[in-house]
Amino acid sequence: MVRATKAEAVEMDAADDIEMRQGAELVEDANAANAATGEMRYLVPGLERGLRILTQFSPREPVFGAPELAQRLGIPRTTVFRLLQTLEAMGFLERAGGEKNFRLGVAVLRLGFEYLSSLELTDLGIPILERLRDATQLTSHIVIRDGRDIVFVAKAQSVAGVFNSIKVNVGTRLPAHATVHGHVLMGDLTLNELKTLYPEKTLEKYTPQTPATVAALYERVREDAERGYAVSASSFERGISVISAPVRNDTGRICAAVTVTIPRADIDPAMLDAGLIEQVRHAADELSHCLNYRPARDDRDGRTSPYMKSLGLK
Template identity: 55%
Template sequence: MSDYNETETASGAEDTYLVPALERGLRILELFCHHDPVLTPNVIAQRLNLPRTTAIRLVQTLQSLGYLERANRDRDFRLGPRVMKLGFEYLNSLALTDIGTPVIERLRDDTGFASHLVVRDGRDVVFVAKAWTHDNTLSTIKVNVGTRIPAHASVHGHVLLGDLDEADVEALFPEPMLPTYTPHTPRNAKEVYERAQKYAAEGCAVSESSFEPGISVISAPVRDSSGLIAAAVTLTVARPFIEKTLVDQGLVGRVKAAAKDLSERLCYYGEEGQGKE
């Protein structure tokens, strides 16, 4: 008998996959507000109509994960730093995309090529903003916001890994042999690190069909107020290689200028072409 009955209603199907403990935990976090910054397990149990022992277990679990912490007396709890961290990271991501979108749109308008803003999430590169082009040659290469690609295999990832030392890269990619996508894909952490350092020294990366055949990419790092790489501005050229005429037109320089512009908008004014000297 199938685990999923296709004749179920949409709401019934959704209810089937709800996790009660997770739902209760999230509802507990929602109880804390400006008017009620501190709550006891007894109050939580009453407001959510839960057994007191269940409320205590849920509160202790949230405390162990850092989402709640004790306040005042031992029986009182308030939101922990993990909740604030989530909130600040969300706001920071909004600021990056809000500030970065006009920059990549202008880069698209200046060059005629699709431009993206990407960040690194662990071993992946995530596309967080895009400025698409109406060029028909790109019609089959739809990269949407939220798309993920492996950091070790893409020029975007190599640029975003530019701050990491060799030990950090080895910890991130411990496999003796990494998945390869083209003959240009680094095969291990050492090769990933060497590629990242090369692009870090150059302040930009140009990749021709290194991850996807027929697609060339120019990518430059964006630094935030701390001086660390926060994102990368990229330009996608739907060609197996970038012609000399495009290079002579300053295509690479325009990508670097866009990354510099966004870095300055994020209050980075460092050296090496990433800010005001």
């Protein structure tokens, strides 16, 4: 760990005094604001700032220095420096490319795996993924949505060597609006909910197939929701196609998606004729059943596949 100079230490001590006073004021203001509703919350500004620093790192921006973080978050540079040193000491950050820059450390990964291991979804879903993988010889995943991203939370890897070049692992995050996984996972959202999630006028384009506006995204989401699955031929990454189907929990809401990866730029019609879509939907329905999803008996919404009915849920 790099130690601060004497001048930096004096500056940071002064900043700490200011921060403590500001923190006390924030806590007092928050408590006063919540007292009227009978709700009492105690905010810790230092903890909030540390967590905000961690959330800035991403695959697209894996490395940051203190000046960049201070400017982005509106936090004094000396405070950022102390927070970075603390996070480094705990293993959540590590030095990258010299003394001044940081990247995420192993402790973040450990927390992520602890979270995944606590998910009922993955415990129940992995055996289903493995059966789907064995039946199709394709790598299979379970994906969830985290805000504007999708996150791969479980994987059954195909033994075929062609899949070794596809770098999608547990923990991989992709933009929800640009992937069919995201379209499936947003199948319950209304247009207003999508507008709240994406307030910008235009959406970031990754390929010519990426929806350009929220209205276009909503149209795509509704089409996939009504179909009950989504098929993508190189719509996000060239040379990779996928089939994805929604998983519902006991409330009836979409909580995940089951997907298979096809290492081709397009999908051979023979694969579809052989029942690949039905196999993916069957796996998604089976996981929904394990999560205590019970569709309406009249099935007026059209979301129940024949495989859900084959499980006795008619």
